[in-house]
Amino acid sequence: MTAVDEEALTSAEADELERAAEAALRPKRLEEFVGQRVVREQLALVLQAARSRGACADHVLLAGPPGLGKTTLAMIIASEMHASLRLTSGPAITHAGDLAAILSSVQEGDVLFIDEIHRLARPAEEMLYLAMEDFRVDVVVGKGAGATSIPLSLPRFTVVGATTRAGLLPAPLRDRFGFTGHMDFYEAADLERVIARSARLLDISLDPAAGREIARRSRGTPRIANRLLRRVRDWAQVRGNGAADEAAARAALEVFEVDPRGLDRLDRSVLHTLCVRFGGGPVGLTSIAMAVGEEPETVETVAEPYLLREGFLVRTPRGRAATALAWDHLGLRPPSAPGTQAQGTLFVDGSGAPPA
Incomplete structure (x- = not known):
């Protein structure tokens, strides 16, 4: 073989x-x-x-x-x-x-x-x-x-x-x-109950603070919450002390590239491409997909719904455009004029906010 x-x-x-x-x-x-x-x-x-x-x-x-x-x-x-x-x-x-x-x-x-x-x-x-x-x-x-x-x-x-x-x-x-x-996306409190139930069934020693951290990053979706719970369990068993506490949850989710707002690698790639390569847009879906190396349908059905719901991007008649929240989340400075194809820049102080 x-x-x-x-x-x-x-x-x-x-x-x-x-x-x-x-x-x-x-x-x-x-x-x-x-x-x-x-x-x-x-x-x-x-x-x-x-x-x-x-x-x-x-x-x-x-x-x-x-x-x-x-x-x-x-x-x-x-x-x-x-x-x-x-x-x-x-x-x-x-x-x-x-x-x-x-x-x-x-x-x-x-x-x-x-x-x-x-x-x-x-x-x-x-x-x-x-x-x-x-x-x-x-x-x-x-x-x-x-x-x-x-x-x-x-x-x-x-x-x-x-x-x-x-x-x-x-x-x-x-x-x-x-x-x-x-069916609507779940509230964080309901996701915490889902995670707590799943932890009992999987015999995972889960700290309530870890459950809240997982729920916060689960995009309102039980399937994702259960998947992240299993990854936290894996990290706790391999690199931790076996207990799924808050520190283990944060460390595991960092390894698996899920940030505090629930954005994964594809989400951040879409936002980074939109802001840095296209100056915040507006730009067509096909152009974004080609730039991130994915099919347009994947970007539209996997990444875009959550980014829209959380206010990171908007749809306009001319294409997709990044919001101020997207620039702030990436720690980038938006162009001085709307629609200007300028490169985003990191804030000097790294705080994610422009200097006063």
């Missing part, structure tokens, strides 16, 4: 361990789910009403940024309804036949979870309309003039769709969901 093969195998094993760790931390019941109070309360009402009627729950659409618990809620819905869960994703269903094969195996009361449902192929999407509304699909046998449509009845089931881009969902599909839950 070559060194490259060994590295690939090690990476695959590490990813599998990460996925297994995340799965172990998922809550199994709705009362265990932390945060998203409004969605949790609404969903509890929908599920309780369905159980009292002895019927399937209405189709559920969960919309929001990645890492907020949409897949976890789908699993909880299946658990609360004492139903089997079938998982797939929009990109995996490239033809109507793929969806027909999945639907033909669905049993009464099953929960079908479709992640990234906005990326369904159009033929599959149109088949899903009929399946969700009338619980049947039309299977076409043959081609051309000899093609025959055979209606296939389906048992009643619940579709749970998850999307990070609700605006891309066509109205006919969106309207077929009986309940839509809009």
Whole structure:
């Protein structure tokens, strides 16, 4: 086995361990789910009403940024309804036949979870309309003039769709969901509860101050919070005394390049490029992406949402532009005139603020 093969195998094993760790931390019941109070309360009402009627729950659409618990809620819905869960994703269903094969195996009361449902192929999407509304699909046998449509009845089931881009969902599909839950980024207090629960499950001796530090840098996202918690645990075991205290949390997050505002290497690279190379902008997304060596979609979907939400950059008709907060965070002096393509400079005193 070559060194490259060994590295690939090690990476695959590490990813599998990460996925297994995340799965172990998922809550199994709705009362265990932390945060998203409004969605949790609404969903509890929908599920309780369905159980009292002895019927399937209405189709559920969960919309929001990645890492907020949409897949976890789908699993909880299946658990609360004492139903089997079938998982797939929009990109995996490239033809109507793929969806027909999945639907033909669905049993009464099953929960079908479709992640990234906005990326369904159009033929599959149109088949899903009929399946969700009338619980049947039309299977076409043959081609051309000899093609025959055979209606296939389906048992009643619940579709749970998850999307990070609700605006891309066509109205006919969106309207077929009986309940839509809009998930928001978590407050720091809720993230502290998530981290404390995860620490108990992972048997980590976590100091409350360390939990607050991790929560502060987790970008309002439980998935990131759990990931950072495991990295703090690693640092404490290898370089510390085994206890995940505040000093260990800060040291670990510095090693993994997560700064006190939650910005990672890509975020800072985008801001540095925008400020230093383009004088603060405005500049197009493609130019920024090429300068940082990433795909435009990666910059737009991974880095930009958080930078926008935290006020580090703004979108203008002419492109992206850095705010005063971005210059201050990087310790750079903005150009004297807006839009001037001047190089940013470090403040002389290193304080992150211009001299008086």
